[in-house]
């Protein structure tokens with residue numbers, strides 16, 4: 129297992145409820161060490177790259193077609 | 206307003222592709238993507254300012270004049286309406302302004318996340334562009350880019366052309382007095398549309414072409430028919446002639462041509478250069494951004510991604526066979542969706558309908574006969590002359606053709622090409638037929654409204670299996 133830190137630009141968050149929804153969505157998607165910033169419209173999280181491609185973190189259901197939130201993976205370290 | 210120098214998305218261009226991309230990106234991101242749109246000239250780019258809108262306005266105005274001077278029905282006298290070209294052209298410019306204000310300037314006001322920059326952009330590296338504007342330069346950083354810089358009229362290298370002066374589809378709309386005699390260099394669609402309009406408004410129009418056909422890339426018999434119709438209306442075609450030199454004499458413009466039969470001179474009041482369009486790639490420093498291109502445009506895959514995965518391209522600047530407003534806007538939207546919605550949307554050129562707004566109109570979707578055969582598959586085709594369509598006879602506009610191309614094995618429709626009144630209005634039937642894999646038999650099973658010109662599509666489908674001359678009206 130190799131942990132990768134993923135930094136994302138997150139669109140669509142307008143309030144603390146949104147931050148919670150996005151954080152929960154990331155957790156459900158298998159991420160840990162989640163930090164979401166409403167002010168910057170960003171999120172960072174750690175994923176286990178043996179379980180998921182870090183780039184696919186923007187494709188989890190909370191950022192899916194029907195969701196109000198969208199994300200772009202900007203950095204993987 | 207303080208403009209940011211760090212953007213989620215930097216769009217090079219402010220035309221149809223750029224606007225559509227910027228708006229789609231704003232919608233997907235709930236207006237949170239910070240977007241810069243760079244360009245020069247009036248907002249909206251080619252289509253609204255110097256393309257579709259003014260050309261279609263002039264075509265419709267000229268049609269009114271033509272219908273009055275050429276009534277189609279016996280018992281109606283021909284009248285030669287007095288033409289105030291200054292007023293027509295003034296109203297054309299007003300119409301352009303109104304469209305621009307409504308569909309671009311005002312629309313932009315609802316998007317606070319889009320900043321507009323004035324100037325020309327060039328890449329400094331993969332994430333930076335420099336905007337040059339009258340000696341000032343500004344650096345903008347972006348994460349994603351969409352290149353939507355459009356295309357320009359190709360100006361051929363002809364001795365004396367620059368000194369003598371000429372019009373293009375950018376400048377013809379500024380005229381108030383229409384030229385008495387006009388030569389059009391090149392017989393592409395833009396030249397044919399403008400040429401027929403001006404000819405109907407009283408200009409003597411001559412198209413000078415090196416090749417013997419007009420309208421390259423369309424079904425040969427349809428191109429030939431279109432040329433025949435335009436000729437019968439009074440446009441002159443001098444084909445097989447190469448323009449060697451242009452110069453001024455006694456206030457006139459002289460065009461010297463060379464053909465197999467020797468040299469010829471032609472004297473005109475104005476020259477319209479309409480010899481194709483070239484993508485606006487020069488000066489963008491695309492190499493610095495890792496974006497590959499050729500003189501035909503920027504290379505993209507079907508998702509509009511360039512050779513740099515963070516940079517997309519859309520519209521006329523892309524290396525592709527069509528240059529259309531609808532395609533540009535569609536591709537802008539595809540690029541934005543693929544960047545922000547995680548989609549893999551693709552453009553399918555086989556499903557893109559296009560039209561030439563001459564009268565009659567030409568409209569087309571899908572493969573031509575030779576194009577399909579070149580794919581290694583076999584086609585069967587049928588061609589039906591317009592005078593077999595009852596509505597065309599009622600309209601007394603009987604010059605035209607319907608052609609259908611189907612796969613010889615599956616009988617699925619792969620191309621429909623029409624030269625007829627209002628062809629642009631009903632070619633969409635062909636788009637759905639191809640998109641949903643319909644056969645010509647499927648089209649026959651649906652009744653079409655009688656009498657319509659669109660019924661010609663059904664008749665063409667029927668002509669695969671029967672002799673149209675032995676059928677009564679509307680039978681299936």
Ligand SMILES: Cc1cc2nc3c(=O)[nH]c(=O)nc-3n(C[C@H](O)[C@H](O)[C@H](O)COP(=O)(O)OP(=O)(O)OC[C@H]3O[C@@H](n4cnc5c(N)ncnc54)[C@H](O)[C@@H]3O)c2cc1C
Pocket residue numbers: 217218219220221222223243244245246249250251252253255256257258260261324325326327353354355356374395485488489519520521522528529530531532533562
């Ligand atoms: C006379 C005419 C009639 C037409 N009729 C039709 C029609 O009836 N139907 C149809 O579908 N299509 C028609 N077209 C085609 C249609 O107009 C174009 O396909 C469409 O406008 C292309 O849009 P675009 O966004 O790709 O480019 P454009 O609209 O040309 O926009 C390009 C933008 O890029 C900017 N730009 C250029 N270079 C730079 C640079 N270095 N840096 C920054 N910005 C730059 C320009 O300022 C402009 O804002 C017609 C075209 C013409 C000329």
